[in-house]
Amino acid sequence: MRIAVIGAGRMGAIRAEDLLSGGAEVTLFNRRDNVAKELAQKLNCSSAEYADLLKLDFDGYVVATATNSHIAILDQLIPLGKPILCEKPISLTVEETDLVIEKSKKHGTEIQVGFQRRFDPPISVAAHKVSSGQVGTLYAMHMYAHDHQPSTLEFLEGSGSIYRDLHVHDFDLVRWITQSEIKKVYASQAVREHQQYAKYNDADVSLISLTTESGVQVAITGTRHNPVGHDVRFEVFGSKDSIAVGLNLKTPIHDIEGEISFSEIRYTGFIERFRQAFAQESHAFIEFVDGKTANPCPPINARQALRVAIACEESILSGSAVEL
Template identity: 45%
Template structure:
């Protein structure tokens, strides 16, 4: 089969390399806004390079949309009109209105649309999911999610990212919903700039904390930072009446224990999300081939992306107005909150 990859940046390059190693994939077409990087990547994976439009028009069997987030919606509509199965990096778009328009268009067209929430395909998170869902942990008491980036993003990324809640924490909002099978009922979010003023320039934060209450009253605490001196530290803790578990507590990127007899972790430190979640990124890339062939269910349907984005918007309203916000309040995009 022929696969088009839109975007020749870091994540698009990763997708193309994984696809190039799959026996089902015969040809890869790299579409990018600038030709030089597309040509370089095409040479590396033995593919063809061209513009984004040329990639979509090359009659591929499916397409990966790995462009900058601000370019997603336009490209997605083009791909839907072309009748293509689509894998899209998160989020679908930066606004609820644009996201809804894409989803409605894909539903009308009958297009497969899988969203990149890679933790759903991570073997460790899958083990936690199974323990939650089969009752091994008993009644859930609370969840704690840690999302600490290793290095702050450059200014040009911050400007177009949609902000910390829509870019960084959207994964955590999806994780909480997927893991528990519950909706987020209410959020109380705070955030500040503690070290990197370039975030403040765009009304963003480099540190955040969120208290989410799920639909059955379960509390979920999320902490996030755009810089962690010890590396890319992403963890999950689940506390229940019968047992508790953690994911990610074997990494040198986590906080340093002060106990002298503590056994040191064996993995990491991770420099970025590609190192931390490389295996699950590969798995979701391969899973999409099975989804488009009708061999498996879509592990990350677009409705999940819509609900995670709604929670992110609720967090922005909460931080700005300094109050708890019911997610049900968020029916559309609020006015400029800055």
């Protein structure tokens, strides 16, 4: 199986490494050909000139470039009719996302969206416990999304917002785990410490209250800085059980009672926290390209999660809850 990985940065390297370990033959492409060549030498795989991307034949494509380049690349790849794995988000606007969905349907092209948290083994187990009824009637969910280090100005320029970049993963998990669309959101935010966020009307702390159409209430807290490490976890409360995901010896929080023997070194970033999830997701793409499984995460999921993120921004502006 031949897979083209477009992008030779951090995510391109991860995708290429995982696809290679899954048995795929990988060719790297980057707008700067020398960067693709250097990474290919490190990973012991092939690279080719970016200008030849559409001239060569592949079984599938991975789009692992900056968000603002996704639409242009997808516009070229979709007519080929081959499976595509695109990192989230497809776009920062619903309108562009809809155009991609419409065009992919026209050409019969399947796009798998990179919501890697779905492939995190503990999260998958939690989702199964909910869907199988082991948790019972869902009462509520509490979610935590706390980055280790604050973002750079260069990153903030194209990230969209804390909702479109960070919390979009939480919104996808809420929909996936509850199997229900999100009906209403209320959001508040602030710049508490890191002033670069104010330049882009963004925030370094956020608090979200949302309700699903099925009636599940969810509280989400986010920060762009956690001095202890990268903290992504959640709790699900139901009539039969209460479960926690992401609470382990590497969770970056201090236990005042001192009863949990946390590791000295905690999660330092999202890649370390979800390294296994990325591998599972890339291997799932191989199965998908090979026709062994259905698309595990179609682009409608990117669209719906993005709608919630935008509703949060509208809530900030209006100071009131927003219905979707």
